[in-house]
Amino acid sequence: MQEGISETLKDTLAEVTDLSRAAALLEWDQETYMPPGGVQSRAEQISTLLRLSHVRFTSEEVGRLLDQLEDDVAKLPFDSDEASLVRVTRRDYDEATKLPPDLISEIARAGSMAQPVWQKARREEDFSLFAPYLEKNVELNRRIADAIGYDDRPYDALINRSEPGMTTAQLEAIFAELKRAIVPLAADIARHADSVDDRVLYRGFDPDLQLAYALGLVKRLGYDLERGRQDLSTHPFSTAFGPGDVRITTRVSRDFFNECLFGSIHESGHAMYNQGMGQNIDRTPLWGGASPGVHESQSRFWENLVGRSLPFWRHFYPSLVATFPEPLRGVDEEAFYRAVNRSYPSLIRVEADEVTYNMHVLLRFELENEMLEGTLKVKDLPEAWNARFKSYLGLNVPNDREGALQDIHWSYVSFGIFPGYTIGNLISAQLMEKIRTEIPDLEAQIGKGQFAALLGWLRKNVHRHGRKFTPNELLERVTGKPLTAAPWIAYVQQKFGALYGLQAARH
């Protein structure tokens, strides 16, 4: 590799990274500490930073440097830092330069016009207000797909932007498999709803103690507070400004235990991913999550596969009882484990449990595709939503606010985001299946509150690579297979079969 050229590219990429990390801090501050009066200046600043970052990254100079470097790295191993840097930067560069500036502005304008209308439509529970804006957004998504290009289905272009390498066909096959397994499982659980009682979670837990307990717990999992911190925000999130500064936020409700603790575990799962990325890829496009789906796999891994497991509570429950003796009086660890795993069909995706969550995603994936391909008209969306909701989860949707107007995503032009949530769930189980073969006494370790081997495995196999590999590449490398639904299906059938005492036939 021509050293000089590579350094020029690296300097530019470092600058681009610095700008977007600075923007991320401005966003973090906006959600945590910024006084109300700061809104306007903050919007200006973030917009300037992101614009400069985009302009710098999409410069012709970067394209020229990549052209030169692609020959140089052709003989280097696929997973070498240099070859990966050129390959991933090229992918980002092509994606960033394929959208014409006019389309980018139109997308930004459409989003900022649609969002207040979406909010109004929600308040008034009137989808028809939002329909014309969603129609515009569907059209813009089609134009994005056309600009990016695709072989088979327009959705391929969109899903590729967030989950590189995934195809609509791959996802359709996976969702079909999920539907076959989960619709009957959820129905079976609903018939045995009485088996699990979660009223203990609503008995009232002191908020300050919840925050302190959650922070102590995520520290035990391996979230490094020398390189992170926890603050409060309306919507919990995780964000990273570099390998040494990866933060989480949480919220806390006296009246519902799950929010703070499982929210904190979830966000610390995201954060441990970023904390585990190699210094060797810092300040390059390789530093970051392989995809939103892979990122979500880390948060769901810790939240559900670890944090909602019985060995986990065998270890932590005594200290939880010592912290909250009153609300936990008369509840043993197994009852508590059952409570935090209660599964039931619900209207709102972000509140859904492990079993039903993917059905919410499936619904959106299908509807996005149909709108994009014109087989579903926007005006017919609520009807389609409600019919499918009934069919998948057995619930009647009482209004569009809790139905087709539920998510903010469709108000800013961005189809193809939702599948990442399910991809994350599936990856977490696919990784766990592999981990169990490599750390045979994992359950015993978790039961003793020991997470170092587990985190070490994730660091070595997932975290340190950052964006070097696409989701499927990563999974093939680590588990020998691309994304597959089987491990996750087996996991929920086994776990919830036992929890709800379902017929052995199904698990």
Place this chain on the structure above:
Amino acid sequence: MQEGISETLKDTLAEVTDLSRAAALLEWDQETYMPPGGVQSRAEQISTLLRLSHVRFTSEEVGRLLDQLEDDVAKLPFDSDEASLVRVTRRDYDEATKLPPDLISEIARAGSMAQPVWQKARREEDFSLFAPYLEKNVELNRRIADAIGYDDRPYDALINRSEPGMTTAQLEAIFAELKRAIVPLAADIARHADSVDDRVLYRGFDPDLQLAYALGLVKRLGYDLERGRQDLSTHPFSTAFGPGDVRITTRVSRDFFNECLFGSIHESGHAMYNQGMGQNIDRTPLWGGASPGVHESQSRFWENLVGRSLPFWRHFYPSLVATFPEPLRGVDEEAFYRAVNRSYPSLIRVEADEVTYNMHVLLRFELENEMLEGTLKVKDLPEAWNARFKSYLGLNVPNDREGALQDIHWSYVSFGIFPGYTIGNLISAQLMEKIRTEIPDLEAQIGKGQFAALLGWLRKNVHRHGRKFTPNELLERVTGKPLTAAPWIAYVQQKFGALYGLQAARH
């Protein structure tokens, strides 16, 4: 004015402003919430933002636009937004472009090499370690002065960078006047030291209550918490990210009352200045303090002329006693007022009281000038420092850590900063003299806890103008005179004469 050209310039200046405000938020976060691991990435990010801001601002395009605009605004009033914008931007532009890039890099390198040595020299109380680095810094300051240019004294070039329009001659005359008045006053006070007892301040005050009381108090003064907030940091400061987001930090000591309360008032004085700057000059070089000295005048105004006045404590003392009944037992408002105004010679500038503070600055001003002009050799600095300290404040300096190695300023190449502190003190009294003629019942208002008229006056006459006027221009406009020491001398002679029961002859 050619509208199109002006908009181009304004867009560039807005971008430059956004970048430096973003850098300021990154610095705020670094001092308040950043985890220890964030140091390296944060340094990279701030450096990138400031470099891009500098590059953008010093571009030839900005110079060309200014050339064109200078003709256009020639006929506009001096204080119009347009004429002021072009005039002040030109001043900044010339200053920023006059230093050759090589010199800028050399300054940065010298600073980062000198600082750790300065810290080591302090620890070991050994000036000789630091001397070669200070020699280098003196040489660099000379080269800065040469690059910027000056008519009379090299220090003129340096002082002009922070206090535009000020000359060494003007400051020398002012400091001479101060010396004549303050050296005997401080000596007189020292002879009557027993008149004031401040032991109440060390009786132990609950830190959380101190923070809450201080925040409530600065809110009463007029610091708008919808557009600001208070956080903790090791060294208190104020910082602004726009008209709607101006923050202060404070620190709190159980064992010394003054730190939190007067620190908070001081910083809120800075912050109210920024909160009062006009929206019409937002995102331009006009938005900001007229100079560090003028900024300091606002903080010292509220801290000392308001916050250390008797009417102020007549109003606030009852609520202070209600908050801290134990430590304040048996102390009445006048005794408390006397305690917070205790004056005594001390070694450390940042801990000095109102009377002696300017002597610390005078000392540094003289020594900087002499080093710059070669009449004082760096190796002889400690001796000169100690001799002058004895002569001005009557104290023997026990070691260089508390003497010539006291301030960080000389470790990063920047002479000409210290006078701003005294300029601030003098301006605060010069403004107050004028205010008393325009708000005759000011004392009564303060005694009732009413600050709206006072803040309104400062807004109208000082704050809203931002950087439109130089310090002397502003003072001429508001008080009819350039900077003058007389009002401040009269103020301390009267106040401390009364406090210490000095002979009427002196006040």
